[in-house]
Structure formats: C-alpha cells, structure tokens
Amino acid sequence: MNCSACKSALHASSSLQCVACKACFHYQCLNMSDGHFKMNIKELRRAWRCDSCMNITRRNRTDSTPVASPHRLQEAGRAGACSSLAHVEQQHIADMSCDESLINTSSVSCGSAGTSQAKDVDVSITMKQFSDLIDAKLDSIRIRDQNREIPVSKVPGIPEIQDKIKSELEKVTNSIRQEFSETTDFLHAEQKDLKKSISEQNSNLRAELNSIGMRLKAAEKTSRSCNVEVQCVPERRSENLVAVFKNLCKEIELPITDMDIRSCRRVAKMNPTSKRPRNILVTLPSERHRDQVISYVKRYNLKNAKSPINSGHVGVPGGENCPIFVSEHLSKDVKELHAAARRAAKDKAFKYVWVKYGRV
Known part of the structure; x- marks a missing residue:
C-alpha cells in the first residue's frame, strides 16, 4: 500500500x-x-x-x-x-464585537448615491475569523431549516415524483390484480373439473359397491340355503347334538338318516350378553330336506297347540321344558329385519310374520 x-x-x-x-x-x-x-x-x-x-x-x-x-x-x-458571502456579511462583521487586533482597516471603496467622493476601505480578517463566520452562518441556516416545517407537496419536484410513483404503483397493482384473477379463475376451473370427476367416480363406486353387496348377499343366501337353525335348546357339557336333532325328527315323524346330516354344531350368539343358549346349526343335503324339516315342525305344532315341540321332546333332561324353534338359517341383516318386522307386527296387531326362502 x-x-x-x-x-x-x-x-x-x-x-x-x-x-x-x-x-x-x-x-x-x-x-x-x-x-x-x-x-x-x-x-x-x-x-x-x-x-x-x-x-x-x-x-x-x-x-x-x-x-x-x-x-x-x-x-x-x-x-x-464564499467570496460573495463575505461581501454580503461585511456590514455584519463591522458590527460584531470581534477582536480589533485581528482586523486591519485600509482602503475599501464604498460608493454612495448621494456623494461625489469615493473612499477606499480594506478590511482584512484572519482565516480563523473567516472560518468562524462561515460556521455561524451555516449553523443559523441549519437551525432555521429545522424549525421551519415545509409541506412535502410544496417542495419543488416532489409532486411530480409522487404522481410518477403513484402511476407506477397503479400499473403494478393492476398487473398483479389481473394475474391473481387469472390464477384464481384457472384454479376454480380446475377445482370444478376435479370435483365433477370425483363425483362421477363416487357414483360409479357406489353403483359398483351396491352391485357387490347384492352379489354378496345372494352368495351368502345360497351358502345358507341347506341349513336349519334350531333355537333355544338348553346347553349341556357333554351333549350329542346329532342325537338331539335325530330325536327332534323322530318326534315330528320325519324319517332321517345319519347320511342326511352333513354337520351339526352350535354357533356364536349375535348378542354376547343374551342369556339364550347358542343356536344349533344343522346342514342338510338340499333345500328340499330343509323345507321338509321346517314343514313337519309347523305341522306338529298345529296338531299339538297345547304342547308344541320343546326340550323334553328332543331328549334334553332336567329342568323345565323350554319351547324349541326351527327356522331357516338367516344372515345377520335378515335376522335384524325379521326382529324389526315382529316388533312392528306386535305394535300394529298383525297376526303372522314369517320367513320363507330367506325373505321376511
């Protein structure tokens, strides 16, 4: 450096x-x-x-x-x-109480309009005195400008600048507003198309779901078509359910063999808090065998209205004889519908509510 x-x-x-x-x-x-x-x-x-x-x-x-x-x-x-400023301040300097040893008076010419004579007077000051004079003048100007509040609108050039800035801001604002409006319109159109597409897809999905539900119900109905449900048979620890069902068929005078009984087991309760015993589910070879069992039970109950089929008829010893009900094996939805139909029939004094081929 x-x-x-x-x-x-x-x-x-x-x-x-x-x-x-x-x-x-x-x-x-x-x-x-x-x-x-x-x-x-x-x-x-x-x-x-x-x-x-x-x-x-x-x-x-x-x-x-x-x-x-x-x-x-x-x-x-x-x-x-600053020479012009010095000449303007000469009279002021003469009146100031400055140190006279710093000022030497010789000839400075001062013209007077009313006299014919010219006098030359020379005023000399030191650089320090001149510097103090300039500083005092600048300080007085600065203090005066600080104390005087000038409206911004009266400052030369400010109104033009304000108008220019206002015009540019309006242009920018209008441009941003237009771009924002175009963007929102585009998003609205996209959202509308998307909503329409989703609505169509939902409709298709609902239709497909309904179709699947109908097919599932049909398949469930078909899978239960050969089953007979025996209800309210008391449970025992070492019970023989096949023997119970055979005793039931013997009581209603329906001939049946072991080959006709595909399976026989108890199923879980729909309502775990219910005190009723679990139902016995019997699978038979065909729907014809199922309808025969149900028909024979109804015929027996009509003949023996005072003593319909009960637990004593099927060889379940001990306690009071409990009524036994034989019906089709219904799905959960159909069972709920059947229960609601029985309640409505009771309220409206209907005489019969029955189920046939899985329908209430």
Missing part, C-alpha cells in the same frame, strides 16, 4: 489511516514529530481523520508538508466560493 500524499510505499509502524475515508499517510507527510507520533499512536490510530474528512473549522494549516498543498488548494476553492 502507498501513501496517499507522497505515493511512496507504506510501513505499518510509520503510517496512519483515516477512520473515515480509509486513506493512509506517512506521519512525516502529516507534519508530525516522531515523539508526538509514538506517544499518541494508539489514540491517533483509533480516531485520526485526514484534512479532507475533518470539520470545516480546521482551516488554519500553514505547514509545507505534502498534505499541505492540497489543503491550501481546497481552502482557496472554498474562499473563492
């Missing part, structure tokens, strides 16, 4: 850097003594500023270091720029 004044190479031990503009200088180029630099090196490197970045009141340099020439040129430019 080179010195900003002499353009020579810099060494860290003999250089200073401005904390404002980051320009670097030899301390010799800044007219600093070796003792002063070494004694104050920490403070200088922490807060030192170059002449270009210092406050305007620092104008009284008279040294001849490499940094001094640019300083004088800068002061000369400022003095030339």
Whole structure:
C-alpha cells in the first residue's frame, strides 16, 4: 500500500489511516514529530481523520508538508466560493464585537448615491475569523431549516415524483390484480373439473359397491340355503347334538338318516350378553330336506297347540321344558329385519310374520 500524499510505499509502524475515508499517510507527510507520533499512536490510530474528512473549522494549516498543498488548494476553492458571502456579511462583521487586533482597516471603496467622493476601505480578517463566520452562518441556516416545517407537496419536484410513483404503483397493482384473477379463475376451473370427476367416480363406486353387496348377499343366501337353525335348546357339557336333532325328527315323524346330516354344531350368539343358549346349526343335503324339516315342525305344532315341540321332546333332561324353534338359517341383516318386522307386527296387531326362502 502507498501513501496517499507522497505515493511512496507504506510501513505499518510509520503510517496512519483515516477512520473515515480509509486513506493512509506517512506521519512525516502529516507534519508530525516522531515523539508526538509514538506517544499518541494508539489514540491517533483509533480516531485520526485526514484534512479532507475533518470539520470545516480546521482551516488554519500553514505547514509545507505534502498534505499541505492540497489543503491550501481546497481552502482557496472554498474562499473563492464564499467570496460573495463575505461581501454580503461585511456590514455584519463591522458590527460584531470581534477582536480589533485581528482586523486591519485600509482602503475599501464604498460608493454612495448621494456623494461625489469615493473612499477606499480594506478590511482584512484572519482565516480563523473567516472560518468562524462561515460556521455561524451555516449553523443559523441549519437551525432555521429545522424549525421551519415545509409541506412535502410544496417542495419543488416532489409532486411530480409522487404522481410518477403513484402511476407506477397503479400499473403494478393492476398487473398483479389481473394475474391473481387469472390464477384464481384457472384454479376454480380446475377445482370444478376435479370435483365433477370425483363425483362421477363416487357414483360409479357406489353403483359398483351396491352391485357387490347384492352379489354378496345372494352368495351368502345360497351358502345358507341347506341349513336349519334350531333355537333355544338348553346347553349341556357333554351333549350329542346329532342325537338331539335325530330325536327332534323322530318326534315330528320325519324319517332321517345319519347320511342326511352333513354337520351339526352350535354357533356364536349375535348378542354376547343374551342369556339364550347358542343356536344349533344343522346342514342338510338340499333345500328340499330343509323345507321338509321346517314343514313337519309347523305341522306338529298345529296338531299339538297345547304342547308344541320343546326340550323334553328332543331328549334334553332336567329342568323345565323350554319351547324349541326351527327356522331357516338367516344372515345377520335378515335376522335384524325379521326382529324389526315382529316388533312392528306386535305394535300394529298383525297376526303372522314369517320367513320363507330367506325373505321376511
């Protein structure tokens, strides 16, 4: 890195850097003594500023270091720029209670409209006095501007800028509104199509589900078509269900052989909390055998209305004889429907409710 004044190479031990503009200088180029630099090196490197970045009141340099020439040129430019201000303030300076030793009066020409003579008066002030005058004037202008509130609409150029910004914002807003409207319309159309497609799929699925349900019910009905359900037969630990069913057939005078009984077992209750014994499910060779058993039971009950078929007729000893019911093997849905139909028949005083071929 080179010195900003002499353009020579810099060494860290003999250089200073401005904390404002980051320009670097030899301390010799800044007219600093070796003792002063070494004694104050920490403070200088922490807060030192170059002449270009210092406050305007620092104008009284008279040294001849490499940094001094640019300083004088800068002061000369400022003095030339402020010469008109100095002439305006001459009368004010004359009235100020300044130190008279700093002002030497010689000849400055002042023309008067009512006199024919010209007097030359020369007013000379030091650079320090001139600097104080400029600072005071700038401070007064700054304080006056701070105390005076200027409406934004009266500042030159501000209304035009506001109108331009407003116009651009309206364009952007309209563009965003249009894009958002197009996006929402597109999403709405997509959602509508999707909803319609889902509705059609749901309808198809419902129809297919209903069809599957009907086929399942038909298959379930077919699988139960050869079964007979014997209800309310008391349970025993070592019971012979085949013998119980054969005793039932013997009581109703229906001839049956062991080959006609495909299977005979108890099934689980639909309502586990019910106190009724589990039903006996008997599988027969065909629907004709099933219908014969049910028909013979109904015929027996009609003949023996005072003593219909009961647990004593099937060889279940002990206790009170319990009525026994023989019916088709119904699915859960049909059983629930049958129970609801019996309740409705009781409420409406209907005489009969029966099941045939799996229908109530």
